[in-house]
Amino acid sequence: MGVAVMKLRNPPVNSLSLECLTEFTISLEKLENDKSIRGVILTSECPGIFSAGLDLLEMYGRNPAHYAEYWKNVQELWLRLYTSNMILVSAINGASPAGGCLLALCCDYRVMADNPKYTIGLNESLLGIVAPFWFKDMYVNTIGHREAERALQLGTLFSPAEALKVGVVDEVVPEDQVHSKARSVMTKWLAIPDHSRQLTKNMMRKATADNLIKQREADIQNFTSFISKDSIQKSLHMYLEKLKQKKG
Numbered sequence: 001m002g003v004a005v006m007k008l009r010n011p012p013v014n015s016l017s018l019e020c021l022t023e024f025t026i027s028l029e030k031l032e033n034d035k036s037i038r039g040v041i042l043t044s045e046c047p048g049i050f051s052a053g054l055d056l057l058e059m060y061g062r063n064p065a066h067y068a069e070y071w072k073n074v075q076e077l078w079l080r081l082y083t084s085n086m087i088l089v090s091a092i093n094g095a096s097p098a099g100g101c102l103l104a105l106c107c108d109y110r111v112m113a114d115n116p117k118y119t120i121g122l123n124e125s126l127l128g129i130v131a132p133f134w135f136k137d138m139y140v141n142t143i144g145h146r147e148a149e150r151a152l153q154l155g156t157l158f159s160p161a162e163a164l165k166v167g168v169v170d171e172v173v174p175e176d177q178v179h180s181k182a183r184s185v186m187t188k189w190l191a192i193p194d195h196s197r198q199l200t201k202n203m204m205r206k207a208t209a210d211n212l213i214k215q216r217e218a219d220i221q222n223f224t225s226f227i228s229k230d231s232i233q234k235s236l237h238m239y240l241e242k243l244k245q246k247k248g
């Protein structure tokens with residue numbers, strides 16, 4: 001039926017390393033250019049984890065040129081996903097913090113597994129960093145200004161039930177039904193003529209995408225100088241240590 005399933009596989013936690021981001025973008029571009037493909041189901045092959053988000057090791061202890069290169073690729077993936085002409089449905093089968101949530105938010109429909117261990121949200125503030133304006137714009141578009149304002153400041157990671165209530169996801173289903181539900185949602189969306197759906201999607205998303213497109217270079221500079229600050233590097237160091245200590 002012209003549907004591809006993209007399974008994220010970058011063990012152990014599907015963090016979006018530079019290599020992973022690049023491969024993701026290339027795969028998406030290939031699918032976009034394949035006229036037989038009308039929809040993509042985005043999911044994960046890592047048990048219990050959709051994606052741990054951006055790779056912290058790409059943003060810690062590197063040089064400014066690396067940060068700039070990394071951020072350019074993060075922007076590129078986001079623009080491709082957010083403005084895709086294809087129908088994107090995410091089957092969120094695990095934890096989905098920060099950049100993981102970003103991937104899901106780019107989709108047209110989000111189905112999440114009903115497992116309270118899995119959380120989703122833009123938790124950047126918990127790391128001592130700030131969600132960039134285009135992450136924020138997409139959050140506002142999805143859950144509204146008030147909810148986004150609160151969730152961004154608190155760095156809220158929502159359980160599936162909370163995520164459904166606030167609108168971060170569209171549907172929560174038993175874990176063993178995530179993929180079948182994503183497929184049935186896709187079937188419904190495929191019934192809509194592509195041209196009208198695509199024009200409508202473009203109308204809804206263009207202003208948000210253009211907001212980044214018109215200031216991509218400045219956004220790269222902002223990221224690079226922000227992430228290079230000693231205080232921010234210290235926060236990331238502490239966060240990475242906390243992740244290590246969690247293991248005991």
Ligand SMILES: CCCCC/C=C\C/C=C\CC/C=C/CC(=O)SCCNC(=O)CCNC(=O)[C@H](O)C(C)(C)COP(=O)(O)OP(=O)(O)OC[C@H]1O[C@@H](n2cnc3c(N)ncnc32)[C@H](O)[C@@H]1OP(=O)(O)O
Binds near residue numbers: 049240
């Ligand atoms: C006003 C001026 C503003 C200017 C602003 C300009 C720009 C904005 C600036 C910055 C924005 C940058 C945006 C970042 C978005 C992000 O995505 S940041 C990443 C956020 N991700 C997280 O917080 C997730 C952290 N991870 C977890 O919570 C857990 O690992 C997990 C995903 C829930 C899985 O838990 P589990 O118990 O299964 O595994 P472990 O915790 O034991 O992890 C295994 C292994 O993996 C390492 N790891 C985990 N997450 C990441 C990651 N995101 N990147 C890299 N590595 C990760 C973890 O450290 C373990 O490693 P090991 O000890 O070496 O085995």
